[in-house]
Amino acid sequence: MTxxxxxxxxxxxxxxxxxxxxxSINLPLIKLANANKKTASDWCIYVEIKPDNSIVIASxxxxxxxxxxxxxxxxxxxxxxxxxxxxxxxxxxPTFLNKNEKGEIGYAFSDMGTGGSHAVxxxxxxMRNAGATARQMIIDEAAAIWKVSPALLxxxxxFVINPLTQQKLSYGYLAKGAAxxxxxxxxxxxxxxxxxxxxxKDTKTIDLKQIVTGKPLxxxxxxxxxxxxxxxxxxxxxxxxxxxxxxAAALAVSGVLDVVELQQQNDKIGPDIEKQIVSSGVAVISExxxxxxxxxxxxxxxWLADKNHENQSSELQQQNFRKLVASDTQAKxxxxxxxxxxxxxxxxxxxxxxxxxxxxxxxxxxxxxxIADIREHDATVxxxxxxxxxxxxxxxNLTGVDALSVEVINKRMGGGFGRRYERDxxxxxxxxxxxxxxxxxxxxxxxxxxxxxFFAPAYVMRVRAGLDENSNVSAWxxxxxxxxxxxxxxxxxxxxxxxxxTEHFESSSKIPTGPWRGxxxxxxxFAVESMTDELAYEAKQDPLAFRLxxxxxxxxxxxxxxxxxxxxxxxxxxxxxxxxxxxxxxRELPKGHGLGIAGHFTFGSYAAFVIEVSxxxxxxxxxHDAWGAIDCGFAINPNHIRNQMEGxxxxxxxxxxxxxxxxxxxxxxxxxxxxxRWMKMKxxxxxxxxxxxxxxxxxxxxxxxxxxxxxxxxxxAIFAASGQxxxxxxxxxxxxx
Amino acid sequence: xxxxxxxxxxxxxVAESNKDMPLLWYIRENEGLKxxxxxxxxxxxxxxxxHMNDQAVRSCSITVSQASGTNITTIEGLATSEEQLHPVQExxxxxxxxxxxxxxxxxxxxxxxxLKRIPKPTDEDIDNQMxxxxxxxxxxxVRQAIKIAADKLATEVT
Numbered sequence: 001m002t003x004x005x006x007x008x009x010x011x012x013x014x015x016x017x018x019x020x021x022x023x024s025i026n027l028p029l030i031k032l033a034n035a036n037k038k039t040a041s042d043w044c045i046y047v048e049i050k051p052d053n054s055i056v057i058a059s060x061x062x063x064x065x066x067x068x069x070x071x072x073x074x075x076x077x078x079x080x081x082x083x084x085x086x087x088x089x090x091x092x093x094p095t096f097l098n099k100n101e102k103g104e105i106g107y108a109f110s111d112m113g114t115g116g117s118h119a120v121x122x123x124x125x126x127m128r129n130a131g132a133t134a135r136q137m138i139i140d141e142a143a144a145i146w147k148v149s150p151a152l153l154x155x156x157x158x159f160v161i162n163p164l165t166q167q168k169l170s171y172g173y174l175a176k177g178a179a180x181x182x183x184x185x186x187x188x189x190x191x192x193x194x195x196x197x198x199x200x201k202d203t204k205t206i207d208l209k210q211i212v213t214g215k216p217l218x219x220x221x222x223x224x225x226x227x228x229x230x231x232x233x234x235x236x237x238x239x240x241x242x243x244x245x246x247x248a249a250a251l252a253v254s255g256v257l258d259v260v261e262l263q264q265q266n267d268k269i270g271p272d273i274e275k276q277i278v279s280s281g282v283a284v285i286s287e288x289x290x291x292x293x294x295x296x297x298x299x300x301x302x303w304l305a306d307k308n309h310e311n312q313s314s315e316l317q318q319q320n321f322r323k324l325v326a327s328d329t330q331a332k333x334x335x336x337x338x339x340x341x342x343x344x345x346x347x348x349x350x351x352x353x354x355x356x357x358x359x360x361x362x363x364x365x366x367x368x369x370x371i372a373d374i375r376e377h378d379a380t381v382x383x384x385x386x387x388x389x390x391x392x393x394x395x396x397n398l399t400g401v402d403a404l405s406v407e408v409i410n411k412r413m414g415g416g417f418g419r420r421y422e423r424d425x426x427x428x429x430x431x432x433x434x435x436x437x438x439x440x441x442x443x444x445x446x447x448x449x450x451x452x453x454f455f456a457p458a459y460v461m462r463v464r465a466g467l468d469e470n471s472n473v474s475a476w477x478x479x480x481x482x483x484x485x486x487x488x489x490x491x492x493x494x495x496x497x498x499x500x501x502t503e504h505f506e507s508s509s510k511i512p513t514g515p516w517r518g519x520x521x522x523x524x525x526f527a528v529e530s531m532t533d534e535l536a537y538e539a540k541q542d543p544l545a546f547r548l549x550x551x552x553x554x555x556x557x558x559x560x561x562x563x564x565x566x567x568x569x570x571x572x573x574x575x576x577x578x579x580x581x582x583x584x585x586x587r588e589l590p591k592g593h594g595l596g597i598a599g600h601f602t603f604g605s606y607a608a609f610v611i612e613v614s615x616x617x618x619x620x621x622x623x624h625d626a627w628g629a630i631d632c633g634f635a636i637n638p639n640h641i642r643n644q645m646e647g648x649x650x651x652x653x654x655x656x657x658x659x660x661x662x663x664x665x666x667x668x669x670x671x672x673x674x675x676x677r678w679m680k681m682k683x684x685x686x687x688x689x690x691x692x693x694x695x696x697x698x699x700x701x702x703x704x705x706x707x708x709x710x711x712x713x714x715x716x717a718i719f720a721a722s723g724q725x726x727x728x729x730x731x732x733x734x735x736x737x
Numbered sequence: 738x739x740x741x742x743x744x745x746x747x748x749x750x751v752a753e754s755n756k757d758m759p760l761l762w763y764i765r766e767n768e769g770l771k772x773x774x775x776x777x778x779x780x781x782x783x784x785x786x787x788h789m790n791d792q793a794v795r796s797c798s799i800t801v802s803q804a805s806g807t808n809i810t811t812i813e814g815l816a817t818s819e820e821q822l823h824p825v826q827e828x829x830x831x832x833x834x835x836x837x838x839x840x841x842x843x844x845x846x847x848x849x850x851x852l853k854r855i856p857k858p859t860d861e862d863i864d865n866q867m868x869x870x871x872x873x874x875x876x877x878x879v880r881q882a883i884k885i886a887a888d889k890l891a892t893e894v895t
Binding site for chain 1: 841845
């Protein structure tokens with residue numbers, strides 16, 4: 001097992017660039033089935049070392065604001081012992097795919113997907129081993145030249161050093177020879193944390209300068225030879241079909257070349273549930289985007305409503321959910337620990353409150369766009385997508401072109417938040433390119449983006465929680481109804497409250513939903529951490545002390561949910577303590593001010609926040625400063641962890657205050673930022689101080705964990721400031737801001 | 738009759754037939770300057786912010802004919818050169834403001850226009866003047882960068 005050779009075929013390809021070394025790194029234990037031979041995809045090329053010792057790295061995971069395009073290269077470069085200052089970064093990385101024995105499409109080398117805060121977790125071992133392997137090969141080359149044992153040699157900042165003679169050779173000099181070396185896996189040695197030279201230090205965004213100077217990094221900026229610009233008039237209401245449109249008027253617009261109808265396309269997502277992926281629509285094909293947009297206006301498309309969606313209303317749905325959770329109707333049981341019924345009877349005090357969250361929009365800042373060029377036997381797609389393998393899969397499904405013959409050029413994304421996991425914006429472009437036999441670029445408008453969103457489900461969550469005679473939480477009964485999906489009931493208070501039952505009502509709602517930044521976590525935390533606060537006040541205890549008591553005894557519990565194996569109450573407690581300490585919890589506050597605290601565990605990471613707010617006697621809310629602590633294991637890039645803590649928390653505050661999509665008769669009513677209010681500078685906290693808990697657990701994600709505690713922390717702060725308990729989002733419906 | 742204005746100090750002529758075209762699309766499509774971003778199309782989000790005679794305007798909501806005779810500056814024309822960035826861009830890099838980065842050119846254009854009028858903005862000035870949406874919520878860093886940029890500009894003047 002330890003003698004598996006990392007041979008040249010698996011590992012390196014040195015011929016592609018004259019004199020350079022292209023490392024393609026593939027861990028020997030990761031099985032490569034049916035690696036595609038037609039494209040370059042049996043090589044994943046991340047690193048190129050040039051003779052002048054400059055280095056180019058391509059990050060396998062693209063950025064959507066989660067900073068992974070910087071983090072991935074940091075891991076690799078540190079294990080390779082590169083000089084970070086000498087590295088150039090490729091704008092994007094080729095998407096290398098393979099198929100397994102079942103024909104399922106996946107990544108040939110490292111996992112290029114991003115979502116569920118998994119990119120660091122899933123690439124941590126891979127990227128470290130890749131870097132360490134390359135480093136060992138370069139050392140071996142130097143050892144051969146100097147005729148010494150490789151074990152004698154060190155590396156530092158892109159040089160191999162012989163400590164006895166002080167001789168140095170650059171990686172650039174050694175790369176060509178190193179590229180044909182073979183090494184045994186047992187000789188691949190990973191660094192210890194105290195040996196890191198790049199990781200653990202504040203590092204800036206690798207394409208920072210391109211961003212601040214407005215370089216065309218995003219899909220929406222991409223050009224393509226002979227591409228046709230397409231704007232689609234999509235059915236504004238779900239399920240609606242095209243009734244009529246004025247094709248001649250659109251064709252009369254200068255630049256418009258063609259007008260074609262698009263059929264509605266649904267995917268089955270459950271035995272009885274279909275999800276509308278592509279809406280019925282009319283595509284205007286044009287020479288320029290602006291003329292296509294004018295053509296769309298000229299169409300004056302009329303629509304036929306779909307009876308299945310006529311009564312679809314987000315408000316009626318919420319009313320129905322309220323009735324369900326208040327009723328005695330049997331719900332579907334999810335978890336049932338201890339004896340909840342008896343515990344509620346025995347409790348000294350039972351709180352019974354219902355918490356509500358609406359449909360959340362994603363509103364990615366960059367409206368969707370996709371270039372598709374479907375040819376007879378192969379294809380190219382230029383797009384920003386969180387899971388680039390799905391792009392190739394979609395081409396194969398729709399056109400028959402083998403997924404491994406699809407070149408996916410994955411661009412930097414102007415926001416993702418789970419929305420760029422969906423296939424709709426791919427499917428339209430692929431369908432049209434196949435039909436028109438031309439490369440097309442489909443660009444969405446903001447109204448399209450909101451109307452055709454796959455929202456975060458709406459939730460109504462009733463919690464009955466009991467305190468025993470010692471004011472310990474002895475019972476927790478969570479009963480919810482939601483547009484779709486379940487509950488994060490593997491998170492606390494699971495396992496720390498002995499008598500614990502969760503249940504939900506199945507919903508037949510046809511309102512489209514999808515993953516939204518830490519799916520269900522913010523909603524779950526709003527209910528749990530609001531109720532915890534209510535219990536603390538009822539028990540006349542300090543809300544922080546009450547939480548810290550709940551976390552006792554500190555221990556790691558098994559975690560059955562997605563994205564982690566354990567959930568540790570001690571690690572959670574540390575985050576509460578740290579956030580509270582930074583906020584000077586317990587200090588005397590100005591009149592009308594209050595501090596609120598909330599914490600949560602999302603996909604392996606723990607985060608807690610305290611926020612200070614004030615509420616005037618005219619019920620005017622102001623958000624002041626916030627303090628957040630995160631435990632995400634070893635902190636690879638503290639600078640970007642802090643950035644995610646700031647931005648992720650603000651996104652959660654926006655969800656708490658404003659983010660509410662209203663659907664009436666299957667149609668979104670508030671389809672742009674004039675009616676879908678979004679947080680701006682004025683409403684945001686002025687400062688957010690962040691503490692990163694130091695430890696050496698393997699690193700976990702930071703994109704989603706800061707978001708979940710925001711709504712509860714804010715509601716708890718408003719209560720502390722004003723005595724007003726807000727149990728229904730958006731909070732701006734109850735209080736002025 | 739064509740419409741003329743200055744775009745990043747170069748004179749451009751636009752055919753009369755394009756007079757109703759939003760400036761945003763002229764800049765992106767006809768001039769190929771992609772730093773000015775499309776975000777909402779209704780002047781709400783500010784991703785398309787450019788300078789018109791040193792004032793921050795939302796280019797999605799201004800037509801080419803309204804730009805006639807003015808000086809338009811986009812993010813590509815803000816810096817003296819690639820090596821000598823504008824102090825606001827430098828401050829943005831110092832703080833490492835961006836997450837997804839899509840709105841940041843618009844934020845930088847809004848901030849640099851504000852600092853021309855209000856060289857030492859208070860927090861309240863920043864709250865009132867900076868109305869661009871950042872979907873990633875980088876507001877804390879945008880505020881920090883503006884204050885650093887204000888200091889840089891003050892030093893430059895003296």
